[in-house]
Amino acid sequence: MTENHTALYGEHQKAGASFTDFGGWQMPLKYSSELAEHHAVRKTAGLFDLSHMGEVWVTGPDAAAFLDYALAGKLSAVAVGKAKYSLICNVDGGIVDDLISYRLGDEKYLVVPNAGNAATVAALLAERAAGFDVVVEDVTSETSLIAVQGPNAAAILLTLVPAEQHSLVTELKYYAAVYVTINGQELLLARTGYTGEDGFEIYVPNADAATLWQVLLENGSEQGLVPAGLACRDSLRLEAGMPLYGNELAVTGHAYSAGLGPVVSLAKESDFVGKAALAAIKESGDGVTSGRKLVGLKGLGRRAARGHYSVLKDGAVIGEVTSGQPSPTLGYPVAMAYIDVAYAEVGTALDVDLRGKAEPFEVVALPFYKRQK
Amino acid sequence: MSKVAAELKYSVEHEWIARDGAGPSTIGVSAVAADALGDIVYVDLPEVGATVTAGEVCGEIESTKSVSDLYSPVTGVVTETNSGAIEDPAIINSDPYGAGWLFKVDVESDGPLLSAEEYAAANGGEL
Missing domain, CATH: 3.30.1360.120 (Probable tRNA modification gtpase trme; domain 1)
Structure with a gap:
């Protein structure tokens, strides 16, 4: 590498x-x-x-319309000088990356993908730009x-x-x-x-x-x-309860189970990559009323859950930890995990299999920490 | 501080052992290991009275970033554990060869041990 x-x-x-x-x-x-x-x-x-x-400039008369097509959010609705958190999805609704886009002019956006996905995102944007009057320029390096x-x-x-x-x-x-x-x-x-x-x-x-x-x-x-x-x-x-691509977000997952439903603008009049699939997923209720969804877990003991550990209910596996460690600020272990929606209610008592020993955790609301303003 | 203390013996799993005359030997983890682990936040030690076996897992050390198994460098019976390190695992980082010791063993037999020079050489460290 x-x-x-x-x-x-x-x-x-x-x-x-x-x-x-x-x-x-x-x-x-x-x-x-x-x-x-x-x-x-x-x-x-x-x-x-x-x-x-990554840093990718998107400029040209069709910049707003193009990003509306390429990303899941409605970037044309972003005011100049503002930023928007969004997702770039594949046609199946899978998450290719989560990214921030800054609108710096009527026809000028700066798109900031994650390091590991920067080249993929830049290439996808260039590919999806066909037919739009835009220039996609990867200036990451x-x-x-x-x-x-x-x-x-x-x-x-x-x-x-x-x-x-x-x-x-x-x-x-x-x-x-x-x-x-x-x-x-x-x-x-x-x-x-x-x-x-x-x-x-x-x-x-x-x-x-x-x-x-x-x-x-x-x-x-x-x-x-x-x-x-x-x-x-x-x-x-x-x-702060923020997802990390590769841990909480993956191309095999989708926005709804990740709690990012509001980031997807199905109301956008124009088509976008993944729209039909995401509409079907939303309709199915996967990640909301069925399947698994992303939740926060608080450890009641001192040992921390780590990525890929199993979440248990009465000994049965009902989910998997995506990120976890002792919270330095709060003083107890915290974790994010995808678990069956049936157990996702705040306050539900669960266990995490910590290398062979079930340790008690509790479902809590995200974020774990919120600063005083 | 030097990362390898000259007066100690070491295991390849980064535990150190100090002989204390005829009494039990004191065991801890090296500064090399403590640094690599990051800030240690939890340590699970063998019970007093338990028999530990050289080269086998006898506990675990958890840092903010990871969990590592703790291996015993010797075979014998645990006579004491360091409650100070259990209460405040940060001392394992700050003073791994002193206040951050982990447990004491009435040694029956040693596992394969390295001299400080050998351990330092194997870990790119200096005495």
Whole structure:
């Protein structure tokens, strides 16, 4: 497998990171302690390298109509400057990826797929563009993405933004994006994240990424900003109840059982890839009134459930864990699992087979953690 | 801190063992293993009085990211477990060769053990 390195690889090495392969990229797993990094994001701020994520520009007169066709959401309804979480499905309604799209002009969108799916998504978009007056351009390899996440994120960012633009940052809404001068350079800034905290994501050309990373760390250190790796990114997103493609989402699954029904716009007048299949799945009730659905589980003991462990009811297998670990913030094990809808009601007592021993868990509402606003 | 303590013996499964004269031997996991596991949040140790067997699983160590089996490097009877490590497993990360010891065994026989030099060489570490 190709080992891609982000433009910030040298920064991570300098900071003493241990690395892991993620989606074909060598990414920092942690710099010191993943628990300390997790708590920093909840209490102060963490700095993430997300340059492994994909970036695909979709531009042209048909950009909105094209994305309405290519994705499950209604992207034409998104206002300029706003973002939308969506899915790209296959004709069977299977989830090829979950992604965020930013509308940056009437005829201009930036689509951000997951690292491991970026090439697939870019190729699918190019294929689905036939007949539309659009240009699909994959700029993943030349674009870095740096996230500042945590309650101090805005204050840290403001140290790099000229005073007359401060309101652009402070008034930026969640799931919105704007071009702002950061450290003297006009960059795309989005108020999005994968941690459950307030935070920002900055798109920056590879050549400028290391400088921005260094300046952010320097300016943010007083505010408790620390570099944060993928280990804590995973524990943060799990606490926030956010799905991870490959764990909760897969091409063999569909939006309804994943709890993402509202992301699918069957009401969209135009056709989109997977529409007929998804309409049939919705009609069947699979993942809602029958089959399995995604739920949150809280461990009543100290041992954590992990991906692929069996969920039991009275000894019988009724589901499978997709993600699980001890929640650093909450202090008890949390997990997400697909289980038979009959047992999915909040408060239902279940067991998880932890390497041969049934340990008690309880169905709880997602997210596990919600920040105080 | 050096990742391999020179005065100890090691198993290939990353446990260390310290001889304490004629008394029971103390067993823990190496700093190499503790670092690789990540932040340890739960440890399941053998019961006092239980017989452990060299090379066999006798407990488990759970970190935020993963679960690993704990192997006994020796055969014998467990005489004591470290309640401090059970209560606060983070000390296994912060002081794996000291306060983060795991259990003591009245040793009947050793499994295959490595010297600190051999263990360090096998794990790309330094003494």
